[in-house]
Amino acid sequence: MTVAAMAEALGLQAVTAVADQEIVGAIATDLISDVLAHGEPGMVWLTIQTHRNVAAVASTQELAAVIVTGDRPVSRELLALAEQQAVTIFVSEDDTYGTSGRLYELGVH
Amino acid sequence: MEFSFVQELIHKLKTFQAMREEVVTATTSCTLRDVQGMMRQHRISGVPVVEDEHLLGIVTIEDILRALEHGYIDDPVRGWMTKQVVTVGERWPLTETMSVLDRTGYGRLPVLSAEGKFIGLVTSDSILHALLVELERLLGKDEERAVAESAAAVPPPPAGQHWEFEIPAGDYDAAGLTSVRLKRELASHGVPPEVQRRVAIATYEAEANLIIHTTSGGRIVVDLDERMVRIVVQDDGPGIEDTEMAMRHGWSTASDLVRSLGFGAGLGLPNIRKCADGFQIHSEMGRGTRLDLRFDLPEDTAGQSGPAEGKK
Ligand SMILES: Nc1ncnc2c1ncn2[C@@H]1O[C@H](COP(=O)(O)OP(=O)(O)O)[C@@H](O)[C@H]1O
Ligand SMILES: [Mg+2]
Numbered sequence: 382m383t384v385a386a387m388a389e390a391l392g393l394q395a396v397t398a399v400a401d402q403e404i405v406g407a408i409a410t411d412l413i414s415d416v417l418a419h420g421e422p423g424m425v426w427l428t429i430q431t432h433r434n435v436a437a438v439a440s441t442q443e444l445a446a447v448i449v450t451g452d453r454p455v456s457r458e459l460l461a462l463a464e465q466q467a468v469t470i471f472v473s474e475d476d477t478y479g480t481s482g483r484l485y486e487l488g489v490h
Numbered sequence: 491m492e493f494s495f496v497q498e499l500i501h502k503l504k505t506f507q508a509m510r511e512e513v514v515t516a517t518t519s520c521t522l523r524d525v526q527g528m529m530r531q532h533r534i535s536g537v538p539v540v541e542d543e544h545l546l547g548i549v550t551i552e553d554i555l556r557a558l559e560h561g562y563i564d565d566p567v568r569g570w571m572t573k574q575v576v577t578v579g580e581r582w583p584l585t586e587t588m589s590v591l592d593r594t595g596y597g598r599l600p601v602l603s604a605e606g607k608f609i610g611l612v613t614s615d616s617i618l619h620a621l622l623v624e625l626e627r628l629l630g631k632d633e634e635r636a637v638a639e640s641a642a643a644v645p646p647p648p649a650g651q652h653w654e655f656e657i658p659a660g661d662y663d664a665a666g667l668t669s670v671r672l673k674r675e676l677a678s679h680g681v682p683p684e685v686q687r688r689v690a691i692a693t694y695e696a697e698a699n700l701i702i703h704t705t706s707g708g709r710i711v712v713d714l715d716e717r718m719v720r721i722v723v724q725d726d727g728p729g730i731e732d733t734e735m736a737m738r739h740g741w742s743t744a745s746d747l748v749r750s751l752g753f754g755a756g757l758g759l760p761n762i763r764k765c766a767d768g769f770q771i772h773s774e775m776g777r778g779t780r781l782d783l784r785f786d787l788p789e790d791t792a793g794q795s796g797p798a799e800g801k802k
Contacts, residue, residue: 413698414757417691430752437666441673441690458663466670
């Protein structure tokens with residue numbers, strides 16, 4: 382499954398430019414260190430964090446995309462760094478649990 | 491010409507090849523007088539304090555003189571040894587170790603294995619000895635061939651790259667910015683993506699620690715040569731009470747605010763150690779904390795200097 386196909390299927394709202402690529406898996410956590418320890422290149426990260434570090438983590442780990450869940454507003458600082466680092470960010474209306482469940486059903490394990 | 495041949499020799503040797511393994515050591519319960527005896531008997535001026543293969547400190551002739559002067563020569567070593575010891579890694583190129591000897595002016599440097607165990611000492615004497623042995627070995631062969639071989643085995647070292655980053659304390663929002671920048675720099679100097687990523691992860695966690703846990707921030711100093719990326723992360727306090735505890739998974743002193751931002755899970759230091767090929771932590775309360783990290787480059791990276799492929 383690709384990033385664009387996932388966004389379409391889940392009805393996600395893109396808040397940055399979308400760099401389409403294959404998704405290799407997903408991680409749902411709000412701990413920065415957890416993503417740094419267990420993230421892998423090509424993963425999608427589901428989180429409620431919306432500060433600038435999110436983009437720095439995504440770039441460090443070469444994640445495919447970040448999904449901010451629960452319809453949370455994304456900070457301007459985060460968007461600026463995401464743009465600069467070519468990090469793709471979506472917002473999901475659904476919370477982390479619901480979004481994860483639907484992503485899992487789409488075959489992203 | 492002659493000189494560059496010797497330089498190549500030194501560059502090719504690793505620190506463990508130039509260290510002395512049979513070393514006189516003391517334990518924390520020895521008295522300073524015992525150590526003075528060891529120094530006299532073996533004609534040495536410094537004795538490492540080692541227990542269970544772990545380096546706990548060092549006693550030098552200056553410590554002994556001070557003890558004699560102030561009348562505590564019969565005290566155990568424990569309270570008087572120098573605990574903040576400058577060490578070198580067994581796999582460091584000898585050039586690195588020599589520059590530390592030169593910079594610090596110390597007569598001897600303890601050598602630690604990749605696992606952080608004490609395995610020997612380097613001194614200018616032990617280095618000279620290793621060089622002579624190596625020279626003899628090379629000259630034992632057909633001389634010209636030996637020189638050619640040695641030159642071929644060592645690609646001319648490209649000018650090393652050096653970066654320094656100042657990390658102010660308290661600026662949570664800036665965490666990760668240095669790691670992102672460093673990653674880009676490494677990419678543009680041909681460091682393979684797999685190594686870039688490990689360096690960036692470790693730097694991110696180190697950066698976060700400087701921001702979250704220090705009183706006045708710290709520095710991240712990065713050196714890249716054709717063999718490795720070396721990173722020193724240093725701050726001036728408050729220091730870590732018990733580094734063994736701090737290295738444990740999930741152990742953290744972070745505040746609720748810091749935790750709410752997604753930091754302070756106590757996973758940072760263990761992950762830094764996991765990412766690096768060489769890891770050392772030294773900390774002293776009131777003085778500060780220092781991490782020494784090493785990331786080896788794969789053999790075939792040598793000489794490659796063009797930009798690496800971008801991410802897929
Ligand atoms: N540079 C430092 N100065 C002082 N204390 C530190 C430093 N780095 C780490 N520590 C201490 O070690 C603990 C564990 O660090 P770490 O594994 O990175 O987890 P975390 O930062 O999530 O707490 C920290 O909570 C802190 O008490
Ligand atoms: Mg930390």
